[in-house]
Amino acid sequence: MRKIKIFIFKILKIVGVFNLTLFLTRKKLRIFCYHGLSYEDEHLFIPSLFIAQDTFLRRMKILKKYNINVLKLNDAHEKNIRAEINKPSAVLTFDDGFISTFELALPILEEYSYDSTIYITSYYQKYQNPIFRLAVRYFFWKKKPTRELVKKLDLPVKNHKMWEIIKYGETELKENERQELLEKIRITFGVEISKNLESKFMKLDTNKNILEAYKNGVDIQLHTHRHRLPIEREQCEKEILENKAYLKELLGVELDHFCYPSGIWSPEHLPILKDLGVKTATTCDPALINPSTDPLAYPRFLDSDEKTDIEFEADLCGITHILVVLKELVGINTKTTTY
Template sequence: MNFKIFILSLGRAVGLFALSRHLTASRVRILAYHGVWLGEGHFGNFLYMDARKFQRRMALLSKWGYPVIPLTQAIESHEKGKLPKTATVITIDDGWYSTYVHMLPTLLAYRYPATIYLTTYYCLNQVPVIDVALEYCFHQIDPVRCPEIYISDFGFGPLATGTDQEKAIALAAAVETMAGLHGDAMRQLFLQSVCKEADVDYEKLSTERWFHLMNADEVQDAAEKGITVELHTHHHRITHNDQDCLEQELVLNSGCIEEVTGRIPVHFCYPSGRFSQKIWPNLNDAGVISATTTELGLVNGQSAIYALPRLLDGQNISELEFEAEMCGFMELIRQARRFLGFPRRERH
């Protein structure tokens, strides 16, 4: 048992979890998820969760009595002070195919409303999300079998892959090479070459859609079943080549979502959670009502509407840690840390 788990166990045993829930009852809990891992073993922490763990999380929300409400209701009612105690919102980023296959049935089973922040380029273009697939490939490289990577057709390498640091350097170089290629066809050919070097089955990950987003029909079906689809940019970015591209990204993103769902999206999630107050006027001009981040925390009366904190859940978050976040115990700890001058934390 590590020190953190010991402290949390002690805190729960002496009633601090129950006290924290009472003290933070007026604050909104916005949970943040991404997808479910479809491949062998496990990959990712905050990006992909095991399907059974997600089912268990939803069961715990029900068991512990946290009222799950739509994001729109949370935003509107919070401003008026008319929320149920410990109001909880479920948000899911990106719109992964695995979200549709595994998360949607679980949400429907519990009748939980949820918001999917959809990034639309890979929704319309049904190929593996290449930067994430590349990360998986380098994660899978056996340094004994493949101490270096070299793809002559693309002028890539040779680069050492014997250590985690070397893999990270090689991955960054692969992402840079990929960015310089024109069109999905060439980028997927590059991914196939990397898969071959890493001994990863490209056909399997592509056919089983490990790194695919939902297609338009699946997004439409989710929306028809009560899931709200909101903004996450078209290409999962707000800058390109060091230039601001937020306005164009929102226009493309909103247009695609409106065409598929029949409604205009008005809530936004920053790609990768990073944001600047400088773009808030742009969000307002685009008709965006709220924006969420990856800053850890509960929403209170002082939370900026374009910088709403969330509780980012992940594969490596224990049930006790999840309970500590939901009851507000960790929020009070963070509040004490900020009072003492420690910086705010994020999860990525």
């Protein structure tokens, strides 16, 4: 089915439909979502989360080819609510704050003079440890261990499945214990991390580099403290307020743009965010934005190594948006989540 869709996209591009829809949707805003770039094999591990450097560079060339106006997030929001977007415009956002975003993506963006927003989740950034669930998933992906090998970990979990181990670590262990468990899994499975990747493996960047990027014009914004957003008001507020306080201490400013962890959101979140002074909140629902779009549910197109260039162009030119609208008319869910 996907091959057929890609083939149709190529035909539509050849006959000029991509350029036509780009023109027809020129007053709508596009927001693109990225996570980390790949140093080695991360884009093969979770291609929906990590994108190869060459792929990301091609995407930026495509934006340039279509003469897309890349805007700062707040500027784009203000122009959108005033209906002042009159030519194809986009915002580039990065979730979490991976080291590779700062080290690999920002130099490419600087080369093209493109602005960007990086949403920082502060817990793992603060501790400078590998993100537990991603590291566990990587070790299981890398070695595909047998059930007998997993049992050698001697953990109090029922079926010794990967997600049970992740749940156990996240709910029953303290941070230092989780990191000890990670090392135990790595050694037991026999996973080797290269010297190049060791200090950057599944980690978010340092305060120093985030502050330096901010001073150089990179927009830093909110993404919760522990990469979760409960529905319950008190816990929801706690996640955002801790994130706000941490980044205010680092940057010296109040931040007011937000990104839902993993793109998961609910209408019940909206009044809470509004009360906390959040101006925009981005999802991972693929659609274009117009002045009537709720700023606390701004959609984004998730770009990744899973997508071909022609699929990216379909997002950019409005083809995907049209398909989403048609799917919603017939009741097909188009929501996307990451990790």
